[in-house]
Amino acid sequence: xxxPMVLLVSIMIMGVWSCAGKPFDPPQAxxxxxxxxxxTKGPDGAVLYDSNKESLSPxxxxxxxxxxxxxxxxxxxxxxxxxFEAYREWLLWKKSAVGTPEYEEFQQWREWRKxxxxxx
Amino acid sequence: xxNNFFKYLSYSSIVxxxxxxxxxxxxxxxxxLSGQINRAVMWADNGEDSEVxxxxxxxxxxxxxxxxxxxxxxxxxxxVVWENEFVSNGSGNVDIGQENDGTSDFNERKMEAYxxxxxxxxxxxxxxxxxxxxxxxxxxxxxxIMYSSVGDTSGSINFRDDDDNKIATIGSTRTNFDGLSRNxxxxxxxxxxxxxxxxxxxxxxxxxxxxxxxxxxxxSLGKITAAIAYVDAxxxxxxxxxxxxxxxxxxxxxxxxxxxxxxxRDIDNTGRDPVNYYGKLGYKFDIHAIAVExxxxxxxxxxxxxxxxxxxxxxxxxxxxxxxxxxxRIFELDRDDTSNIEDIQQVMIGTRxxx
Numbered sequence: 001x002x003x004p005m006v007l008l009v010s011i012m013i014m015g016v017w018s019c020a021g022k023p024f025d026p027p028q029a030x031x032x033x034x035x036x037x038x039x040t041k042g043p044d045g046a047v048l049y050d051s052n053k054e055s056l057s058p059x060x061x062x063x064x065x066x067x068x069x070x071x072x073x074x075x076x077x078x079x080x081x082x083x084f085e086a087y088r089e090w091l092l093w094k095k096s097a098v099g100t101p102e103y104e105e106f107q108q109w110r111e112w113r114k115x116x117x118x119x120x
Numbered sequence: 121x122x123n124n125f126f127k128y129l130s131y132s133s134i135v136x137x138x139x140x141x142x143x144x145x146x147x148x149x150x151x152x153l154s155g156q157i158n159r160a161v162m163w164a165d166n167g168e169d170s171e172v173x174x175x176x177x178x179x180x181x182x183x184x185x186x187x188x189x190x191x192x193x194x195x196x197x198x199x200v201v202w203e204n205e206f207v208s209n210g211s212g213n214v215d216i217g218q219e220n221d222g223t224s225d226f227n228e229r230k231m232e233a234y235x236x237x238x239x240x241x242x243x244x245x246x247x248x249x250x251x252x253x254x255x256x257x258x259x260x261x262x263x264x265i266m267y268s269s270v271g272d273t274s275g276s277i278n279f280r281d282d283d284d285n286k287i288a289t290i291g292s293t294r295t296n297f298d299g300l301s302r303n304x305x306x307x308x309x310x311x312x313x314x315x316x317x318x319x320x321x322x323x324x325x326x327x328x329x330x331x332x333x334x335x336x337x338x339x340s341l342g343k344i345t346a347a348i349a350y351v352d353a354x355x356x357x358x359x360x361x362x363x364x365x366x367x368x369x370x371x372x373x374x375x376x377x378x379x380x381x382x383x384x385r386d387i388d389n390t391g392r393d394p395v396n397y398y399g400k401l402g403y404k405f406d407i408h409a410i411a412v413e414x415x416x417x418x419x420x421x422x423x424x425x426x427x428x429x430x431x432x433x434x435x436x437x438x439x440x441x442x443x444x445x446x447x448x449r450i451f452e453l454d455r456d457d458t459s460n461i462e463d464i465q466q467v468m469i470g471t472r473x474x475x
Contacts, residue, residue: 021336023315026345029263037441
């Protein structure tokens with residue numbers, strides 16, 4: 001008796017409420033969850049090929065570490081935005097690190113680079 | 121023989137080049153790889169003995185998936201889905217007394233092509249039947265470890281009497297009457313109209329499924345999703361049966377959520393019409409979700425059986441794609457001609473990582 005009642009309620013809810021409310025895609029129990037994964041930012045998973053980008057590339061290069069055939073890790077390519085973020089962090093560090101041994105070492109490294117350029 | 125082979129090879133190459141040259145520029149192509157690892161430690165006690173298992177969580181097994189789609193023109197999108205699971209010691213396959221790693225099963229889940237057009241979506245191949253998932257609508261955020269298909273995490277554990285005799289497995293006494301799962305079928309889905317969709321699919325054995333789904337977001341009232349399906353298993357099952365099942369899940373903006381699922385089956389020539397009732401009350405906040413459940417299936421394995429369970433679950437999602445979960449469940453079986461059937465207790469703690 002309860003089963004038909006529950007199902008009747010379902011149909012009524014579907015019928016009455018379909019006049020209002022914004023549609024959405026509910027999660028499916030048992031399926032791979034929607035949304036980004038641990039390696040990716042995309043909604044559905046890693047994009048192996050995207051014709052809009054016209055290249056084979058992972059969806060989120062900044063979060064991946066490319067592994068060569070020998071198994072050694074190589075740094076991944078970063079996007080312009082991440083380069084910019086790194087540059088801003090570097091500016092902050094430069095401002096706060098004046099007088100520290102690290103800053104002195106950095107100045108020595110710059111002098112050494114100039115010296116190398118001069119030798120060429 | 122050798123000349124024929126090279127002749128065939130050259131003809132094939134010419135045909136391939138012609139096909140490639142003839143391809144129209146595509147509007148948008150995407151090929152995606154995704155998957156998940158879902159592993160847990162499970163403790164179970166059948167009243168006579170207990171065991172700790174390292175298992176693959178049967179609620180949502182370890183798997184990978186390759187999907188691709190192409191918008192061939194403004195009104196047609198063609199796509200493929202290829203999904204396999206690789207289950208090592210599945211939680212639904214273990215029973216107390218098992219001391220090894222169990223079996224490793226590599227199974228097909230989905231291998232289908234689909235066409236999305238203005239009048240709907242047509243799918244062909246191994247995939248969800250129209251009714252699959254209709255008894256499993258769940259917005260609680262805890263379905264990774266606890267939902268209406270209670271046998272997925274512990275289906276092979278046997279109920280035993282106090283003399284340690286096997287009575288029946290949990291799986292043989294419980295079901296949520298959720299369509300015909302995935303099968304080799306042709307399926308049609310109407311376009312979504314104000315959140316509602318109708319679906320129909322036909323599979324081998326002259327079996328077919330009809331389903332209706334609805335999902336809507338009502339702002340301050342929260343979200344609701346509901347589904348219902350009618351299934352005629354026809355010659356696909358012996359004895360033949362028809363079934364109706366459905367579920368409703370509501371998630372209020374406060375995080376409180378309520379899920380109910382029910383279904384019944386009319387089995388030919390057995391005099392048995394098993395029925396299932398399931399309810400879950402939960403609360404979702406920040407990265408946390410907790411829920412309690414109660415479910416009972418009657419008359420599935422034998423007439424006058426009542427196979428019940430109570431459960432408590434907690435899921436935490438601290439980072440994108442990562443979930444940690446835990447659950448505690450008690451299973452009970454009342455059988456008319458058998459007394460002293462021991463309860464089964466189960467605890468599972470694990471993680472699902474999507475990649």
